[in-house]
Structures are given as C-alpha cells and as structure tokens.
Amino acid sequence: MSALVVDALTVAFGRFTALDAVSLAVDQGEVRAVIGPNGAGKTTLLDVISGITKPVSGRVMLDDSIDLTKCSEAEIARAGVRRKFQKPSVFPALTVRENIEMGCGPALKARARVARVAAVLDEISLAPRAAVQAGALAHGEKQWLEIGMVLAAEPALLLLDEPVAGLSDAETAQTAALIRDLRRPDRAILVIEHDMAFVEAIADRVTVLHEGRTLYEGSMQGARGDARVIEVFLGR
Ligand SMILES: Nc1ncnc2c1ncn2[C@@H]1O[C@H](COP(=O)(O)OP(=O)(O)OP(=O)(O)O)[C@@H](O)[C@H]1O
Numbered sequence: 498m499s500a501l502v503v504d505a506l507t508v509a510f511g512r513f514t515a516l517d518a519v520s521l522a523v524d525q526g527e528v529r530a531v532i533g534p535n536g537a538g539k540t541t542l543l544d545v546i547s548g549i550t551k552p553v554s555g556r557v558m559l560d561d562s563i564d565l566t567k568c569s570e571a572e573i574a575r576a577g578v579r580r581k582f583q584k585p586s587v588f589p590a591l592t593v594r595e596n597i598e599m600g601c602g603p604a605l606k607a608r609a610r611v612a613r614v615a616a617v618l619d620e621i622s623l624a625p626r627a628a629v630q631a632g633a634l635a636h637g638e639k640q641w642l643e644i645g646m647v648l649a650a651e652p653a654l655l656l657l658d659e660p661v662a663g664l665s666d667a668e669t670a671q672t673a674a675l676i677r678d679l680r681r682p683d684r685a686i687l688v689i690e691h692d693m694a695f696v697e698a699i700a701d702r703v704t705v706l707h708e709g710r711t712l713y714e715g716s717m718q719g720a721r722g723d724a725r726v727i728e729v730f731l732g733r
Pocket residue numbers: 510513515533534535536537538539540541542
C-alpha cells in the first residue's frame with residue numbers, strides 16, 4: 498500500500514510552471530529522498546503536500562483515501578502529515594522536554610503525554626539534555642529537537658526539508674543514524690536534501706526532479722549511473 502501518491506501534479510506561479518505533471522508514489526515504511534538542482538521544484542512539492550500551495554491540477558493521495566489538495570493545512574496536519582522546515586524553530590526559552598510536549602498537541606492525556614515525551618527523547622538521543630533550555634543547544638541538537646517536536650505528533654507522513662543543512666560531518670552522520678532508526682512500517686518519510694552521501698545513507702529510493710519534472714526514480718546507486726541525472730545534476 499502507498500502512503501503517498503502524487504499523481505500528475507502541476508503547479509504554476511503566474512505563467513511559470515514550477516511542477517509539470519509530477520507523479521511519484523511512496524510506500525508505507527519507506528524513506529524517500531527528493532533531490533535535484535536548485536529551482537527543480539522540491540520545496541514546492543512539499544508545499545503542496547502540506548497544503549501551503551494549491552496545484553493547478555493533479556492529486557496528492559494520502560493512504561489511498563484523502564486527496565490532500567482538497568484539504569486545508571490544519572486538516573492535513575490532523576491527517577498525520579508533519580513537516581520539519583529547514584530553519585529550526587524550537588522555542589529557545591523552553592527546555593528540550595517542554596518543546597517536545599508542545600509537539601504532542603493538546604488532545605493527549607497527561608500520562609500518555611509523559612510516556613510519549615520519554616519515547617521521543619529516546620528516539621532523538623536527547624534524553625540526557627531534557628532539562629536544558631533549547632536556546633542553549635548546538636545547531637545539530639536543535640535540528641534533532643525539531644525532528645522530535647514533529648515526531649511527538651506521531652506522524653504517518655514525515656516531511657523533512659534539508660535536515661542536515663549547516664551541520665558538521667559528525668552531526669550529519671548522527672542525523673543519518675537517527676533517520677534510519679525512525680523507519681517504521683506505519684510511517685513514511687520524505688526528505689529533501691542536497692548532501693548526496695547523506696541521501697545514500699538514508700534513502701530506500703530517490704526521486705530526481707529537474708525543472709519541475711521527474712527525471713529519475715529508483716536507487717541512489719542507479720541515479721549515480723543514470724546519464725541524464727549525471728548531466729543535469731550529479732556531474733556538476
Ligand atoms: N511563490 C513563488 N512565486 C513564484 N515563483 C516561485 C515561488 N515559489 C517557488 N518559485 C519558483 O519555482 C521554482 C521551484 O522552486 P523550489 O523552491 O520548489 O525549488 P527547489 O527545488 O526547492 O530549489 P532549492 O534546491 O534551491 O531549494 C523556482 O524557479 C522558484 O523560483
């Protein structure tokens with residue numbers, strides 16, 4: 498079963514076509530990376546999935562049941578789609594634990610909340626830092642906390658926009674290990690990233706976008722051997 502099916506999605510900004518009949522399907526449990534040159538349409542794709550941008554045509558089906566292009570941003574979040582934006586937006590004056598509590602949402606009962614926060618702290622390896630103010634964290638730790646805040650909502654589809662931008666090599670390797678550990682049969686993860694070594698470490702498959710079209714879909718190894726992908730992107 499597909500967690501996400503993007504079907505002939507076309508997005509225009511005025512007369513400019515940012516996405517031109519893009520289709521892709523992400524399986525349940527899959528980690529998919531979307532890669533491609535600047536301006537390819539990667540962020541625009543995430544903007545449509547999360548309801549910020551509406552397409553000219555096409556559909557975005559979640560779990561083969563809901564067309565997200567017909568939903569508001571709030572409805573999309575309620576359906577279990579969560580996004581980590583590129584710039585960390587943690588609450589600096591709150592502790593790590595309190596930030597994750599914010600991510601749980603108001604509906605969760607107190608005891609369940611405590612258990613969920615503990616589980617998330619564990620997943621992002623920040624349990625020893627739970628009482629630290631988020632503003633005092635290193636940049637990499639802030640990125641992991643932000644991932645923790647979206648994990649706290651138990652998303653069915655997790656969208657990550659450049660999660661290792663600005664991180665050191667060691668932090669990038671740690672983030673790759675973290676994302677591999679997040680893989681669960683009931684959770685699909687879609688990652689935009691420019692760091693190809695990182696992509697190779699985490700992604701089951703990659704989708705290469707170029708000028709609003711899908712150039713390639715398959716393994717990262719296959720992408721490295723694809724003449725068109727090399728020409729427009731990897732060879733540069
Ligand atoms: N709101 C907008 N209005 C007009 N043009 C836009 C808008 N948003 C994006 N674009 C254009 O659409 C194209 C795709 O942009 P997008 O941000 O999706 O690319 P990207 O693949 O995320 O690039 P990058 O790797 O640089 O982040 C670009 O040419 C961009 O200038």
